[in-house]
Amino acid sequence: LAYVVSPILIGCSAPISTNPMSIEKPLCTASTTLKTVSNRDGAQVFSSNKIQLNQAFTKVSATNDYIATLDMACMRSHKNPVHSAKIRFKNQQPVTFHSSQGVVSAQVSLEGVSDEAELEEIIQSEDCILGLSDNLPMQKLAMPNDTNFSLQTNLTAIGFQSSYDFFNSNLSLQAANRVIIALIDDGINLQHPDLKPNIWVNSKEIFGVPGADDDGNGYVDDIYGYDFVSQTGDPSHKTSNPHGSHVAGLAAAVSNNNLGISGVITKNVKLMALNVFGSGGGTTSAKIDEAIRYAADNGAHVINISLGGQGRSASTLAAIQYAVSKNVTVIAAIGNDGEQLTSSNFYSPGSYAPEVNGMISVAAVNASNVSQICDFSNYSSSLVELSAPGCDSQNSAGLLSTLSGSSYGRHNGTSMATPQVSAAAALAILSIKNRTQVTVTPAVIENVLLSTATAKPSLQTQVKGAKTLSLSSLAMFIDINYPIGSPQPLVCN
Structure with missing residues (x-):
């Protein structure tokens, strides 16, 4: 021991x-x-339960694979160590009883086992079988093969590479394990090849009657989201400036497709497109409020708000509080005026973040030196809660992401920093749920992101706690505090 x-x-x-x-x-x-x-043989894994499968057992054919963990001392001491004819060893030579082996894994099939009760009876009667588990497919976990991945300095800055294996291994691709990020912006390029597979689809509308409100949510044909200006179900860009597509790519561009770039979150994510600008260059609180409530009512887990304006908007604060009450985490940019924000120099909706448990405000720092705030970023040691890359001193054009058509380009802004935090929130939600089957509150997600952020003393007067986003610390924290299979998280909710 x-x-x-x-x-x-x-x-x-x-x-x-x-x-x-x-x-x-x-x-x-x-x-x-x-x-x-016990480091002797690992047999204690099955001490409380001999059958450990990821899903409930159903009737299987002889082609299904399982792993029988065998007690080789028992196998050597019995002439017929495995009694049931329904357990068949597969794709290997007969098990050799080497005296040096204490426990081995053998690939088996179960022929004609009809239900879980029969399986339980068979395995419990086999003294030499310590346990039965899934024969899982595995894959090599390399960095994404996206052609411009090496140009994404923002990913290096937030610890993407060092956390990649943690956030991308053993995730089920089932729909129930997806996370939805709602982007309240000027739309998304729905046909961009690096975005299209990750666009959210309203299943009740896409298979519904054209021109009808099939899901009864008050919005007609909102298949991919909604345009709250034209009041149509087409949330794509209506102007030549695809701001929302750039935001979308930074959060969740398709990864490992030998194309373009990778988003911060690479699996199990969908982007809900909520256009509040239409064909104009500006929008209003009323449109933003409606979009926030739409996202909260239609399944979003995270809302990204890469927009804002001077002054207070009580109605927007109320909408955000509504979203948080529906278990939606809200992430908002803090603005690009290069000014110190105060109670009298207020930027909505970002400056409301300290008042809302479950909302985070985001400033922009240099992707090549995260200790340095971007010249244009608003700042405050009380109203700004977190920072992420939004500019790059090595490339004045900014961060690389998706644009119109099939193109890519660079932009600077707190708008670019914010979706990286939204993606990190989505990663936390997804990873914690996948490991514990627990859906944590927006307040916990905020706490986890802020508590795992890296402190940079040079940001002390510009960001509350001098914090900048760290995916590597986030991964480590989740791994320690949310053990796989734990009935409840080990951190306080």
């Missing part, structure tokens, strides 16, 4: 973090316990 020191979390005061300077909101205190681990 070996004794391994590992952290468990108790109480609710000072939080654990990979970066002590990044701590602000309390999560849980750390304690140390001794975990007893």
Whole structure:
């Protein structure tokens, strides 16, 4: 036996973090316990349950694969160590009983096992079979093969590469495990090859009657989202400036398709297109409020708001609070005026973030030096909660992302920083749910993102807590605090 020191979390005061300077909101205190681990053969994995399958057992054919974990001492001591004729060893030579082997994995099929009860009876009666588990397909986890991936300095800046394996391994591709990011912007290029596969589709409308409100949500033909200016179901761009498509690509461009770029979130994501600009260059609080409520009512998990304006809007604050009450995390840009924000120099909706648990305001920092805020970014040590790359001193044109047609281009802005935080929020939601089957609240998502952010002393007067987004710290935090299969998270909700 070996004794391994590992952290468990108790109480609710000072939080654990990979970066002590990044701590602000309390999560849980750390304690140390001794975990007893048998390093001899791994047989203890099946001590409480001999059958460990990812899904409930149903009748299978002889072509289905499973792994039988065998006690080789038992196998060697019995003339017929496996009694049931329904357990067949597959695709390998007969098991050799080497004296040096304590436990081995053998590929088996189950022939004619009709239900879970019969399977349980068979496996429990087999003394030499320690346990039965899935024979899972595996794949090599390399960096994305997108042709311009090496030009995406923003991904390097936020720790994309070091967290890639964690966020992209063992994720089910089932629809129930998807996360939806609503982009309130000037539309999305729905046909861009690096965006199209990740566009949200309203299934009730796409298979419905044209010209009818098939899902009864008050919006006709809202298949991919909605245009709240023209009041039509076409949320694509109506102007020559595809701002929303650039935002969309930074968040969730299709990854590993030998094309263009990669988004921050690369799997299990859909983008809901909510156009509040139509064919004009400006919009109003009324349109934004309606779009926020639409997103909250139609399944969004995260709302990205890469827009804003001077002054307060109580109606927009109310809409955001409504969205958060519906378990939607809201991420908003803080503006590009290069000014210090205060209670009298207020930027809506971003400046409302400190008032809403479950909303984060985002400033822009240099992708080549995240300790440096972008010249254009608004800033405040009280109203700005997090920063992410929004410019690049190595390329004055800005960050690379998707544009009109099949093209790509560069833009600067807090609008570019914000979708990276939205994607990080989506990654946290998706990963925690995938590991624990728990859907955490927007307040917890905000807390997790801010508590795992890296503190940069040079940002102390510009960002609350001097924080900049860190995917690598986020991955480490989730891995420690949300163990796979845990009945409830180890951090405080």
